[in-house]
Every structure is written in structure tokens, then in C-alpha cells.
Amino acid sequence: MIEIKHDNATQTFNQVAFQNILQKIKLEASTSENNPEGLKTEFKWLEEIGALKIVLPGELLDFNKPNMPALLNMLQAIGKANLSVGRIFEGHINTLYLIHLYANETQRNHWFQGVREHGHLFGVWNTQAQNGIEFSTQTDQYIVNGSKTFCSGVGIINRALITGNINHENRKGWQMVIVDMSKIADDKIDKESWKPLGMKASQSYTVDFSGYLTNESDMIAHPGIYLTQPYFSGGAIRFAAVHLGGAAAIAENTIEYLKDLNRTEDPIQRLRISNIMMQLVAGKLWLEKAGKNYDEWADDKNQEDELIAFANMTRVTIEDICLRIMDESNKCIGARGLMAPYDMERVFRDLSFYLRQPAPDATRLNVADFFINKQKATHEFI
Ligand SMILES: Cc1cc2nc3c(=O)[nH]c(=O)nc-3n(C[C@H](O)[C@H](O)[C@H](O)COP(=O)(O)OP(=O)(O)OC[C@H]3O[C@@H](n4cnc5c(N)ncnc54)[C@H](O)[C@@H]3O)c2cc1C
Known part of the structure; x- marks a missing residue:
């Protein structure tokens, strides 16, 4: 059994409940691979035990503290139970980390509140083919054109961080934008695009974002920041x-x-x-x-x-x-x-x-x- 090692005993994250959930996720894996609803139930379980908010300020693996070995243990444990759940959970953590690093305070509070209060699941979709993402101005908003490939967990993700090219007087380059997935119609998701050898349950479909309207307040930092090292x-x-x-x-x-x-x-x-x-x-x-x-x-x-x-x-x-x-x-x-x-x-x-x-x-x-x-x-x- 892989446990999250941490000294702080005052935190509320229940390790026993976590291990029980992992066991349930593992037992469901052969069924959930072919479930059209994807991994909805698995992420409901993870949300219920507080796993989705675990890296937020004040939580067990708060990004503001040196918690990386424990976070890696957690990711490994989830991957052991079901690699597709691990993939989507890692994408959620990656998005929250990008928000933690680069979003302004108002944005951070808003998106973190979505995780705490509504159990929002996040994902990062950077990969694209020839018809990738462009943001162009439309009066006081921006309109998105193009598609992303490998959108892991698209059916269950509430907020997606997508990247794309912007060419505006104030913004030029590779821009991060948070998209509200409830505004993306089902027919924009190409389920035929996903016929992989494995990881079927991650349902990493291609999504066409064309026509989606976005605002400055959805844009994280300046263009290019996504690629910041290390x-x-x-x-x-x-x-x-x-x-x-x-x-x-x-x-x-x-x-x-x-x-x-x-x-x-x-x-x-x-x-x-x-x-x-x-x-x-x-x-x-x-x-x-x-x-x-x-x-x-x-x-x-x-x-x-x-x-x-x-x-x-x-x-x-x-x-x-x-x-x-x-x-x-x-x-x-x-x-x-x-x-x-x-x-x-x-x-x-x-x-x-x-x-x-x-x-x-x-x-x-x-x-x-x-x-x-x-x-x-x-x-x-x-
Ligand atoms: C299950 C799964 C889920 C994913 N989910 C997401 C997600 O949620 N969000 C997201 O953004 N991405 C996601 N991805 C995409 C992922 O980040 C990578 O982009 C993708 O896996 C790389 O694919 P590839 O092996 O076809 O790459 P390729 O770049 O085609 O690499 C294949 C091989 O070609 C070599 N190669 C690369 N470029 C060249 C070149 N110019 N000339 C010669 N050889 C070259 C490489 O070294 C490698 O050996 C996911 C991928 C998987 C498998």
C-alpha cells in the first residue's frame, strides 16, 4: 500500500478513506473502460474525500509548502489503481499548479473556490494538430478558432485550461485561457477521434472550440508564460x-x-x-x-x-x-x-x-x- 507521507497530523484528509476509494477505483477499472459516462463516479468519490482540493492553500499538500514527494506518492497510488484516473487527476493538479503560479489573486480565488465549493475538475489541453487554437478580437471579447487533440477527461472536466496563439496589440504569443466546459456543446466533441490502444477510459477526445467567446478575465498571465522554466x-x-x-x-x-x-x-x-x-x-x-x-x-x-x-x-x-x-x-x-x-x-x-x-x-x-x-x-x- 502506498501512503501519502506527511508530518502534519492536523489535516482532515482521511488516508483510510483514500485507500478505500483507490480499491474501489481499481475494482471498477475493467467496467469503467467502456462506460460512456467516463470516469464520472471515480471523480465523485475523489471529490468526496477532498482529493480534488488537496493542493489548495491550507490543505494537506498545499502548493505553498514543500510537498512534492507526497504529491508524487499520491499520483503514483492513483495511477496504480487506474492509469486513466491518474492521467485526469494529474491534469487537474497541473492546471491548479499553473493557476497557483501565474493567475492573479482574483482569478486564483475564483477558480480555487470552484474546486472547494463545487468540486470543479480542471484539465490542461495544450496538444493540437494543424487546426490548432487562435484567439482573435471580437468587440470587447476574444473569439476562439480551432481544436485541441488529446483532451483527457473532456466529458467530466468542468474548467479546461487551453493554450493557443493570440495576436493582439497587447497580447502576442502562446496564451493560456480557462474555458467553461458547460458552454461547449456535445457536437463539438469528436468521440470518433479516440481509438487508442489503451487509456480508453481517459476519453481524450478532440474538441473544436471554434466560436467560444472569452474575456481578459479568463486569460492567465501574458502570452508565453505557459512555457516558463523550470x-x-x-x-x-x-x-x-x-x-x-x-x-x-x-x-x-x-x-x-x-x-x-x-x-x-x-x-x-x-x-x-x-x-x-x-x-x-x-x-x-x-x-x-x-x-x-x-x-x-x-x-x-x-x-x-x-x-x-x-x-x-x-x-x-x-x-x-x-x-x-x-x-x-x-x-x-x-x-x-x-x-x-x-x-x-x-x-x-x-x-x-x-x-x-x-x-x-x-x-x-x-x-x-x-x-x-x-x-x-x-x-x-x-
Ligand atoms: C493517454 C494520453 C492522454 C493525454 N492527455 C493529454 C491532455 O490532457 N492534454 C494534452 O495537452 N496532451 C495530452 N496528451 C498528449 C501528450 O502530451 C503528447 O503530446 C503525446 O502523447 C505525444 O504523442 P506522440 O508520441 O504521438 O508524439 P510525437 O511527437 O509524434 O513523438 C513520437 C516519436 O517521434 C519522435 N519525434 C518527435 N518529433 C520528431 C521530428 N520532428 N522528427 C523526427 N522524430 C520526431 C519523438 O521523439 C518520438 O520518438 C495525452 C497523451 C496520452 C497518450
């Missing part, structure tokens, strides 16, 4: 944590499967289990260190490059770890173990697909650049 690259440790949760589910399922079949005395199977568990623990250690580094370095301009390099290394190492765990587990359980109703049939599909994240090659090359170019790196890392 936050932009450093945030990759959050999705890496969700990924490792999927690998933990595979590790646990593999051992249970071999036990059920009385195959644990075989030395080759034992060797593979030891390889799986060593990889998993290595991943946990990477995340733990990445979380600590994040807390120590995020607000220190002198450590920006170190933070990015460590986050990049963590992300690609965890990708490799997940692939190795899947490879070893695959051989352990064979075809029979990869068939439904065994959970592994779905978790393998989900993890294989979700591991495909932006710019994996460039991320590795950036790590090389850091060590080749930075004199200081040798003192920090070696």
Missing part, C-alpha cells in the same frame, strides 16, 4: 509518478498470478520477479529524490538547469523502468495472464500507450547537453 519541464515528474503506479500494478499482479499458479519455485520466474522488484524500487527512489530536488530547487534560479536535468532524467528513466517491468512480467505470465479477466490485459495496454509522452528523444539529448556543457553538474550529480 516549471514546464520540471512538471514531467508528475506524469512519471502516474506511470510508475501502472508498473507497480503490473508488479503486484505478476506476483499474485505466479502464486495462484504455484509457479513461484521456478528459479527463472524468481529471477524475473527480482528484476521487476529492483526496477520498481529504483523508480520509487528516483521519484523520491526528484520530489525532494523539486522542493529545494524550484524557487532557486541558480538551480534551474539542475532541476530540469533531474526531472528529464527521472522521466526517461521511469519510462525505461516501466518498459523493462512490462517485458519481464510479459514473460512471467505468458499469453494466458495477458487475457481478460486478468487486470494485466488492460494495464499493459494502458501503460504502453500512456508512456508515449512529448519529445522523449529530445529529453534524452537535453540530459546529454546538461552534462557536457555544465561545469557545475559534476558537483551536483556525480
